[in-house]
Amino acid sequence: MKIKAILEKVCPSFSFEFFPPKDDEGFDKLFTTITQLKPCQPTYVSVTFGAGGSTRTKTIDLVGRIKSEIGLESMAHLTCVGSDREYIAAILDTLQAQGIQNILALRGDPPQGQEEFEKPENGFAYANELVAFIRANYDFCIGVAGHPEGHMECPDKKADLDHLKRKVDAGADFIVTQLFFDNRFYFDFIGRAQNLGIQVPIIPGIMPILNVKQIQRFTKMCGSTIPASLMERLEAVQDDPETVRQLGIDHATEQCEDLLQEGAPGIHFYTLNRSNATLKILESLKKLTDQTGD
Numbered sequence: 001m002k003i004k005a006i007l008e009k010v011c012p013s014f015s016f017e018f019f020p021p022k023d024d025e026g027f028d029k030l031f032t033t034i035t036q037l038k039p040c041q042p043t044y045v046s047v048t049f050g051a052g053g054s055t056r057t058k059t060i061d062l063v064g065r066i067k068s069e070i071g072l073e074s075m076a077h078l079t080c081v082g083s084d085r086e087y088i089a090a091i092l093d094t095l096q097a098q099g100i101q102n103i104l105a106l107r108g109d110p111p112q113g114q115e116e117f118e119k120p121e122n123g124f125a126y127a128n129e130l131v132a133f134i135r136a137n138y139d140f141c142i143g144v145a146g147h148p149e150g151h152m153e154c155p156d157k158k159a160d161l162d163h164l165k166r167k168v169d170a171g172a173d174f175i176v177t178q179l180f181f182d183n184r185f186y187f188d189f190i191g192r193a194q195n196l197g198i199q200v201p202i203i204p205g206i207m208p209i210l211n212v213k214q215i216q217r218f219t220k221m222c223g224s225t226i227p228a229s230l231m232e233r234l235e236a237v238q239d240d241p242e243t244v245r246q247l248g249i250d251h252a253t254e255q256c257e258d259l260l261q262e263g264a265p266g267i268h269f270y271t272l273n274r275s276n277a278t279l280k281i282l283e284s285l286k287k288l289t290d291q292t293g294d
Helices: 004-009 024-040 056-071 085-097 127-137 157-170 183-195 212-223 228-235 241-261 276-293
Strands: 013-018 042-049 074-080 104-107 143-145 174-179 203-205 267-271
Touching: 004 024, 004 104, 004 143, 004 174, 013 024, 013 203, 013 276, 024 056, 042 183, 042 241, 056 074, 074 085, 074 127, 074 174, 074 276, 085 127, 104 127, 127 143, 127 241, 157 183, 174 183, 174 212, 174 267, 183 203, 183 241, 183 276, 212 228, 212 267, 267 276
Parallel strands: 013 042, 013 267, 042 074, 074 104, 104 143, 143 174, 174 203, 203 267
Antiparallel strands: none
16 A cells, blocks of 8 residues: 555554665564564555665565565665666566555665765666656655755755755655654754645654664764753763663653654654664554544
């Protein structure tokens, strides 16, 4: 089923993002993890494409198995990196043949060792071009990425939002945001997007903090920031993994509760292939939504 149609019926939605492991053992372990999530009835599960498109085959295999064997709706990430139009069309043909109906269309990060993105010959330079290609040739539901704090490569938030508008105008059905840790960025982003005429659902992306050094590395890579007060609390206990983990879960839970109470259409969890923290958060949110639904 197309995510666009699901979002029109399910509110709030809860979705999970995973990345394909590098080896078969990790692949089987992840498949088991996703299977265990089925009782939570996630709206959909997405699988990343890997830096530079390095895991594209595993992405295709995994989304196909998630849908056919587990019975969960799945979404494949697809990037412009290192692929010409013919190769991208071949990937889309394969996904379509597997019954996949949902694509997250991204420009993608440069391959490892390459500092700047380079347009492939006969390929696409921007995500809006990929969106337009998919929309013109296929019947997929298309999601795109949004950046509440602005894309790292963009000179300012206005220019970044203009890029997002082009993706929506090209045919995007919904937006999933980059991770953030201060909800004010999301609410400001929503207001600016609506003022620009962007009307598709914008789903906030949340990542529970489980390790201080790891989250510092991630935020440096994606341009997200951690509130100073939260960072101070994390650094004070960074040698106590369980306390860090609990702080991260508590903060993410508070974020999600606030987002949902203020009208966010759902939550997209960046799981880092670990389900326990996300399941704890989801359990709290289910209680909240059950109470508000009474």
